[in-house]
Amino acid sequence: MIVDKLEIVKQEELAPKIFEMTLTGNSVNEMVTPGQFLHVKVADGIDPLLRRPISICNVDIDQKKLSIIYRVEGKGTKRLSERIPGEKVDILGPLGQGFPIDQLIQGNTALLVGGGVGIPPLYYLAKLLVAKGIKVKTIIGFRTEKDIFLEKKFAKLSDVTITTEDGSRGTKGFVTTAMEEQKNSYDVFYTCGPTPMLRAVQLAATSTGYVSLEERMGCGIGACLACVCDVNEPAEGEKKYRKICCDGPVFEAGEVVI
Amino acid sequence: MTKLHVNLPGLKMKNPVMPASGCFGFGQEFARFYDLNKLGAIAVKAVTAHERSGNPTPRVAEVDGGMLNAIGLQNPGLEHVTKHELPWLEKFDTPILVNVAGNEIEDYVHVAESISKIGNVAAIELNISCPNVKEGGLLFGTDSVMAAELTKAVKAVSKVPVYVKLSPNVTNIVEMAKAVEAAGADGLCMINTLVGMKIDLKTGQPVIANKTGGLSGPAIKPVAIRMVYEVSQAVEIPIIGMGGIHTADDILEFMMAGASAVAVGTANFVDPFACPTLIDDLEKRMKELDIEDITSIIGRGWKSLNKSISS
Ligand SMILES: Cc1cc2nc3c(=O)[nH]c(=O)nc-3n(C[C@H](O)[C@H](O)[C@H](O)COP(=O)(O)OP(=O)(O)OC[C@H]3O[C@@H](n4cnc5c(N)ncnc54)[C@H](O)[C@@H]3O)c2cc1C
Ligand SMILES: Cc1cc2nc3c(=O)[nH]c(=O)nc-3n(C[C@H](O)[C@H](O)[C@H](O)COP(=O)(O)O)c2cc1C
Ligand code: FES
Numbered sequence: 001m002i003v004d005k006l007e008i009v010k011q012e013e014l015a016p017k018i019f020e021m022t023l024t025g026n027s028v029n030e031m032v033t034p035g036q037f038l039h040v041k042v043a044d045g046i047d048p049l050l051r052r053p054i055s056i057c058n059v060d061i062d063q064k065k066l067s068i069i070y071r072v073e074g075k076g077t078k079r080l081s082e083r084i085p086g087e088k089v090d091i092l093g094p095l096g097q098g099f100p101i102d103q104l105i106q107g108n109t110a111l112l113v114g115g116g117v118g119i120p121p122l123y124y125l126a127k128l129l130v131a132k133g134i135k136v137k138t139i140i141g142f143r144t145e146k147d148i149f150l151e152k153k154f155a156k157l158s159d160v161t162i163t164t165e166d167g168s169r170g171t172k173g174f175v176t177t178a179m180e181e182q183k184n185s186y187d188v189f190y191t192c193g194p195t196p197m198l199r200a201v202q203l204a205a206t207s208t209g210y211v212s213l214e215e216r217m218g219c220g221i222g223a224c225l226a227c228v229c230d231v232n233e234p235a236e237g238e239k240k241y242r243k244i245c246c247d248g249p250v251f252e253a254g255e256v257v258i
Numbered sequence: 259m260t261k262l263h264v265n266l267p268g269l270k271m272k273n274p275v276m277p278a279s280g281c282f283g284f285g286q287e288f289a290r291f292y293d294l295n296k297l298g299a300i301a302v303k304a305v306t307a308h309e310r311s312g313n314p315t316p317r318v319a320e321v322d323g324g325m326l327n328a329i330g331l332q333n334p335g336l337e338h339v340t341k342h343e344l345p346w347l348e349k350f351d352t353p354i355l356v357n358v359a360g361n362e363i364e365d366y367v368h369v370a371e372s373i374s375k376i377g378n379v380a381a382i383e384l385n386i387s388c389p390n391v392k393e394g395g396l397l398f399g400t401d402s403v404m405a406a407e408l409t410k411a412v413k414a415v416s417k418v419p420v421y422v423k424l425s426p427n428v429t430n431i432v433e434m435a436k437a438v439e440a441a442g443a444d445g446l447c448m449i450n451t452l453v454g455m456k457i458d459l460k461t462g463q464p465v466i467a468n469k470t471g472g473l474s475g476p477a478i479k480p481v482a483i484r485m486v487y488e489v490s491q492a493v494e495i496p497i498i499g500m501g502g503i504h505t506a507d508d509i510l511e512f513m514m515a516g517a518s519a520v521a522v523g524t525a526n527f528v529d530p531f532a533c534p535t536l537i538d539d540l541e542k543r544m545k546e547l548d549i550e551d552i553t554s555i556i557g558r559g560w561k562s563l564n565k566s567i568s569s
Contacts, residue, residue, distance in 0.1 A: 001291075003529065041528070041529075046504060047322065051527070051528065215316070218318050218325070218327065219287070219530075224281060224329070224527060226327065
């Protein structure tokens with residue numbers, strides 16, 4: 001966990017309002033766990049004041065490069081999208097606990113389910129899983145065809161199912177619609193996306209798995225208690241809450257109330 | 259030699275900078291970034307008699323020049339803090355200011371009495387200004403009679419100096435300050451956050467689940483400076499100034515307004531190294547401005563004025 005200034009090497013619009021930013025710097029060596037995030041200071045000075053949590057999407061250790069994919073939502077991500085190659089971005093990271101993969105063995109099958117800007121952290125996860133000899137199936141959901149991103153990259157690593165809410169591409173409906181077909185065909189699931197989607201995925205899943213949560217953050221390092229969530233059934237004398245920024249953002253399915 | 263150290267009741271500080279309560283946990287997270295010995299003092303998160311789970315989320319929202327928070331005094335409670343958090347801080351040669359909160363006078367008295375007996379607790383910061391809890395807190399902070407009564411009760415049992423943390427959500431801050439000074443307070447901390455709100459345009463509802471939250475950050479600095487300036491002229495006890503400090507010049511401004519030391523809150527979220535950086539920058543700025551001893555500028559904002567009026 002460090003504060004560093006990473007240099008922007010590329011900024012590309014992948015789909016309307018969806019940007020991929022590639023960054024380089026020595027600290028990239030430490031960003032090796034999929035599902036961890038960076039707390040990004042989108043611009044110098046006090047406007048906007050707080051950092052923005054953005055997941056690590058891909059890492060290339062040899063080239064000391066990493067990428068993030070983000071959607072322009074408000075002031076901070078808008079400002080980030082205006083930054084240009086050559087400029088430096090102040091980042092704090094890598095933060096949080098990522099997706100655990102050590103428990104899996106060669107030949108296992110993993111189902112990755114992502115929605116919108118919850119999809120990016122699943123990409124680096126897919127890469128590491130494949131490298132480990134795990135079979136990967138991916139379901140990624142969008143609102144409509146033109147919003148689709150990362151499809152080709154996932155296709156190189158896994159069986160990809162696209163879902164769109166309006167049916168303009170792939171399966172019409174939500175990611176859970178496509179999960180029906182995959183029933184009992186995987187040993188573990190990993191999911192990231194909007195909270196209602198996470199709830200539905202957790203319910204529909206036929207194996208154990210991991211969910212990555214979102215919450216508004218202050219510090220990002222566990223000190224301010226802005227980002228807490230409740231533990232489902234805390235044991236006597238155990239902590240009743242978890243901090244999403246440092247105990248998460250990834251939790252075992254069922255561990256916390258979502 | 260540039261002199262950075264300041265002495266306040268119970269707090270022998272290497273420099274005038276401490277992290278503000280609630281913005282630094284109990285120190286452990288920041289100790290992963292730097293040596294806490296660097297700090298002038300540490301104000302830890304509010305402690306209540308029993309564990310508190312705080313408010314529902316979202317608990318924070320960003321606004322122009324600041325942020326709103328409604329954490330709701332979540333903390334592990336007196337026993338846990340006594341057994342685990344404070345002992346961990348023993349290894350540092352940095353005075354600890356423990357922020358104490360409660361619903362009733364009895365709660366404050368119980369926590370203050372018990373915590374003031376612990377070896378490494380240098381002083382108590384009575385939190386009568388938390389805007390984010392339904393009972394206690396701000397109720398004491400907006401009524402000078404109640405604030406004085408509470409201060410007196412805590413002073414009667416505390417083994418260490420007692421600082422009262424004032425709320426800016428009052429009509430007359432000087433009256434509050436004088437009331438707690440008369441009741442025996444050894445010092446004042448000011449300001450806590452200002453009550454605010456932000457509406458989410460998509461939902462039409464307040465962003466923060468608690469609806470209102472406390473405004474902190476650069477946006478509140480002018481209010482804090484004004485209050486420190488007014489109060490420091492009206493009381494004899496020292497003031498720990500805070501509200502929006504992000505640069506060394508902000509620290510100088512607070513001290514010229516009349517603060518004897520300062521606390522840094524929100525800036526720790528923007529940069530985990532905020533406090534040590536500010537301490538280094540402060541020394542540099544003092545050299546540039548030919549300030550040899552930091553205590554020489556305390557209250558310069560009104561002292562010179564008063565002098566010129568009298569001459
Ligand atoms: C662990 C984690 C990983 C994330 N990864 C990604 C990612 O890879 N790609 C991506 O596009 N988005 C991601 N997000 C969401 C992203 O943080 C928000 O979209 C972003 O902070 C919005 O900032 P803004 O200034 O554009 O929006 P504004 O609405 O102007 O932001 C105002 C404030 O609210 C906070 N905020 C607003 N929406 C969210 C949200 N959904 N989650 C947390 N804080 C929010 C902002 O950080 C800021 O403090 C992630 C969130 C978390 C918690
Ligand atoms: C997230 C957060 C939590 C806080 N918790 C406490 C607290 O527990 N007790 C307290 O006295 N003040 C608390 N405060 C107020 C700060 O100590 C400080 O008075 C205020 O934030 C103004 O300083 P700043 O602008 O530098 O942040 C909190 C502030 C923030 C932002
Ligand atoms: S964001 Fe501060 S504790 Fe998680």
